[in-house]
Amino acid sequence: MAVVVNNLSFAYGRETVLRDVSFQAPAGKLTALLGRNGSGKSTLLKLLAGILTCPRGRIELMEQDLSVLTGAARARLVGYLPQFHQAVFSFTVEDVVLTGRAAYVTTMPASRDRDAADSAIRMVGIEHLRRRPYTELSGGERQLVMIARVLAQQPRIILLDEPLSHLDLFNQARLIGLLKRLTEAGMTVLAVLHDPNPALLFGDCIVCLRDGQVALPPAGGAPWDSVFLSEVYGLNLETVPYRGKALIAPVESEGGKQNGNA
Amino acid sequence: MTLLQTRNLFYLLLPLPVLFLSLFIGPAGSVAPPGVLEWFMAKLGGGIPLADAALQMVEEVIVNVRLPRVILAFLVGGALTVSGTSLQALVRNPLVAPEILGLSAGAAFGAALALTVSWLPLQPTAFAFGLAAAAFTYFLAVSRRGVSVISLVLAGIIVTGLFTALLTIVQIMNDPFKLQTIVHWTMGNLHNAAWSKVRSSILPITAGAVALICMRWRMNVLALGDEETRAVGLNPEREKLLVLVPSVLVASAAVAVAGIIGLVGLAVPHMVRMLVGPDNSKTVPASIAFGGVFLVLVDDLCRAMTSFEIPVGIFTTLIGGPFFIYLLKRAKLGFGE
Numbered sequence: 001m002a003v004v005v006n007n008l009s010f011a012y013g014r015e016t017v018l019r020d021v022s023f024q025a026p027a028g029k030l031t032a033l034l035g036r037n038g039s040g041k042s043t044l045l046k047l048l049a050g051i052l053t054c055p056r057g058r059i060e061l062m063e064q065d066l067s068v069l070t071g072a073a074r075a076r077l078v079g080y081l082p083q084f085h086q087a088v089f090s091f092t093v094e095d096v097v098l099t100g101r102a103a104y105v106t107t108m109p110a111s112r113d114r115d116a117a118d119s120a121i122r123m124v125g126i127e128h129l130r131r132r133p134y135t136e137l138s139g140g141e142r143q144l145v146m147i148a149r150v151l152a153q154q155p156r157i158i159l160l161d162e163p164l165s166h167l168d169l170f171n172q173a174r175l176i177g178l179l180k181r182l183t184e185a186g187m188t189v190l191a192v193l194h195d196p197n198p199a200l201l202f203g204d205c206i207v208c209l210r211d212g213q214v215a216l217p218p219a220g221g222a223p224w225d226s227v228f229l230s231e232v233y234g235l236n237l238e239t240v241p242y243r244g245k246a247l248i249a250p251v252e253s254e255g256g257k258q259n260g261n262a
Numbered sequence: 263m264t265l266l267q268t269r270n271l272f273y274l275l276l277p278l279p280v281l282f283l284s285l286f287i288g289p290a291g292s293v294a295p296p297g298v299l300e301w302f303m304a305k306l307g308g309g310i311p312l313a314d315a316a317l318q319m320v321e322e323v324i325v326n327v328r329l330p331r332v333i334l335a336f337l338v339g340g341a342l343t344v345s346g347t348s349l350q351a352l353v354r355n356p357l358v359a360p361e362i363l364g365l366s367a368g369a370a371f372g373a374a375l376a377l378t379v380s381w382l383p384l385q386p387t388a389f390a391f392g393l394a395a396a397a398f399t400y401f402l403a404v405s406r407r408g409v410s411v412i413s414l415v416l417a418g419i420i421v422t423g424l425f426t427a428l429l430t431i432v433q434i435m436n437d438p439f440k441l442q443t444i445v446h447w448t449m450g451n452l453h454n455a456a457w458s459k460v461r462s463s464i465l466p467i468t469a470g471a472v473a474l475i476c477m478r479w480r481m482n483v484l485a486l487g488d489e490e491t492r493a494v495g496l497n498p499e500r501e502k503l504l505v506l507v508p509s510v511l512v513a514s515a516a517v518a519v520a521g522i523i524g525l526v527g528l529a530v531p532h533m534v535r536m537l538v539g540p541d542n543s544k545t546v547p548a549s550i551a552f553g554g555v556f557l558v559l560v561d562d563l564c565r566a567m568t569s570f571e572i573p574v575g576i577f578t579t580l581i582g583g584p585f586f587i588y589l590l591k592r593a594k595l596g597f598g599e
Contacts, residue, residue: 051492075495082489088354089485089540099483103495108479108543133540153494 002027002157002188008057010043017043019212030179030189032199035209036233041192042083045159049080062156075103079155081146083162090133093145097121100152120151123178139166160191164198176202197247200224208232224248273551277336280555284332285324287562289569293323331455335561336554339526341467341516343553345509346527347545348474351481352505353411359528360513364421368395369517371425374432374444385462385518392514395421408499450523450575452561459519470512471550477505478546523575525582530556532589
């Protein structure tokens, strides 16, 4: 197991976000984190990335206790793509990607760091943006740049908070293809996805969060179990068989208004 | 890599001809360029005859008046600019200058205090109060979750207000003669530059500048945001302090010897970014070179234009202000949106 989370609880001040969360993500697989807005997905990812520190519970990444790792050691193990990002200075794409190398650099990046940034840029397929100012890019292009930055970091686990947002269909498919190739090469990917369908089609494992607690698909059942997902999203869902897997779609109800998850 | 080294060499060598030529410039009517050239030739030719009183006078002017002044102008200009560049990366706001941390107001109060209380040494007191004001700002802004940019800027405004009020109290309590000295100090001037001022400021400025040069690439990381910094393995709070402390050190040392020289720390970093781009691994060394050269040239103008001394701070504001407005209107500053 690449990621092992045991009894994790977290609160922003008095507002409890995660309650006694335990789950595991296998190495070399793409695990999708699903759930409604505010269910604690992004918080969980930030805890795994070491962006937030957690007083209660235990996180192990590649058999190492996250809480005792130094910043640089952690960054070599796990990379993180934040959900929102804005830049003030018009750094070139190259310079932004290069900042992913911070854990390997003392004062100035060496040629080995430039090579890593370079191959990350090629992997994501944004060679044509290399010298463009980051601030002049579209939302989707920025997303790709930040993904290249995570890859330049060369971690063994990558945590992506909604990597498909802002991307057009072409780039979504391309990114999913890249993530599949990375997992085949041994990388562990944990991605928060707002749209469950790519998760159902391409994810190896599914972990759902509901009100700060883990909800797992029924044992032995498929993750596209409509009763299970309907509960997770608080919405009447219907599964549509598709190529041996299934997609889900909301059922149109008479009143048009769906049950919330009370 | 070799390109990088050539570039660094360029930054190192660019100021030298400017510094050298500046030795020829002085208030009209005194030691004129031909006289300086004659002295220089004599010096190269094996020394100056003791009997030549005119050349001895030229030597006195060059060595003890112009040389320290040119060096001081370079140090102060480089310090204010590199401090501004670094702080702009730190707070991720290109409209920030060293003054924002309250250090100028603190140093001005310290200077006023030293000019009032005779046993207080002027420069060390101004320096200490500049540092104290910036530290006060930092501790006002810091919370359990670190230092947010907005709280830092707000705390800076409060501390600036506080020290400005204290400065006003000192000014009111003083007699007109001392008041004039205080006001003149706050205007920012280089005309009483001396080797003693160079000696007292060169150490903190050099130490701070070296620290900032070491941090130059990591400023790029920091400029992308706190979470983004943490995600790649650096602690943003530690990195901020590593940029903040040397920035405050160099700016306080500069203000302590030259008073408040406006707009250099704000406008020159933008000129530098227009020239070399936003990458801090280039802007930091370039800021030292160009910032230093900028103030030396403005001070040359000051000395050449009039036979009496206009404080250089007034000139930098008069030149920098309109230029900055022009840049803003053309929106060619090195930041987006």
